[in-house]
Amino acid sequence: MEDMKIQKAWPNVKIRYGAWPPRLMSKKYNSPTEWIPPQKGCIKANFDGATQPGGGLSRVGVVFRDHNGNIVKLGAQHIKQGTNNEAKAYAAWLATRCARNMGIKKLHLEGDSLIIIQAIKNGQIKSWHLQNFISLILEDLNHFEEVMVSHIKQEGNTEADKLTKWALSFNQIEDTFFEDFDV
Template identity: 30%
Template sequence: MNLACRKIVKDYYCPVCKIHKETVSHALWSCGGAMDVWAENASPVQKWVSNEREMQELWADWCEKLSINDLELMFKQVQQQSHKNQDAGIRRRRSCRWKAPAKDQVKVNWDATLNIKEGRMGIGVVIRDENGDVMVSLCSQKRNVQDPLVAELQALRQAMKLCANLNITEVIFEGDALKVVRAVNNPESSWEWYGQVVKDIKEVLRNRTSWKVIHAYRESNCVAHFLAKFSFTVNEDRIWMEEGPEGMQFYVLKDKNVVTEVE
């Protein structure tokens, strides 16, 4: 609810019940999902029927009974654990590298960049074989796009269109937009406003069972990211066969070195 008030997210409804606004009290207490947790056998308030206000009063009363030292200790422990998790996540991300596809497969990395002020987006697509060699690279622009998620969906659709035109059958599509990957792999229909694009992509995947869409961190999607940014420097769609624009080869060789080391 607070994020929606600050225009950070558009939807302020609870993602669990999808009925009520996701306030703090609703998420912790009155949502059906939260109530199921409080109703567990080990819960001290298992059969306590009360409203959100009573729950807030209970919380305030509990906090008053804790000493300041206890609260400070709890806060420090939470902070320390948070820093540990963050550091572990950073190390894990830094160790991520591009992985070559299996034999007789190709890997297609895609990415999108967005210039909200000008209302245009850039698309980068690179197709590589099991040795990490570039088969095709593409830069493209689209206008009247304001949403990052839609930009990523458009980039994935462009990558699929390219592979269809080249009649490539065994494909792994890899991008760093986790929400897009989850949306197109979700068997349920998407009722979001961008749902039609998701539906189109799902239909393509349904007809091409050897095409897969997977997620990768940005650190292993550098070539596509470079191409997406480079697309703002060209005025029309550009396609390169077995090469790409100046500067791309640096990232390609970096990925190939990792592939060689693994082998």
């Protein structure tokens, strides 16, 4: 009898949330606060992006590490002015594109933007100006043998966060550190 009540309630849930059956998520998203190494044979790419207050310059940072926590590659880039979400989406795309160009087979993509991570996992985002980045990321992810995408709280994304903030501290674009990312 209880099952019948739940089944009758699904149409209301569908109308409200737009999914059938809906993906039930708790209101509290439990993400790790410490960086955890990827599985052996996998490379983890942590990404971050930031914009100066008032909509100034934007910078992105990506750190690739192996299962021992050793840095395989890292770098920071400037991007045109935009929002923090645009910077984070660009950083995620930069991570996937670089991983492809590096010949990585097993990728674990991790960032501290829940909006971007959920958009990648769902394959879409409501914000039209971020959809192009999400589409490019999804296209890149199809080229890996294995992919894991996860959210980490900012406290656990410290290396990418520090790299991005370091790059953001430069006012002139030509003063910014650029790693050859082979994009």
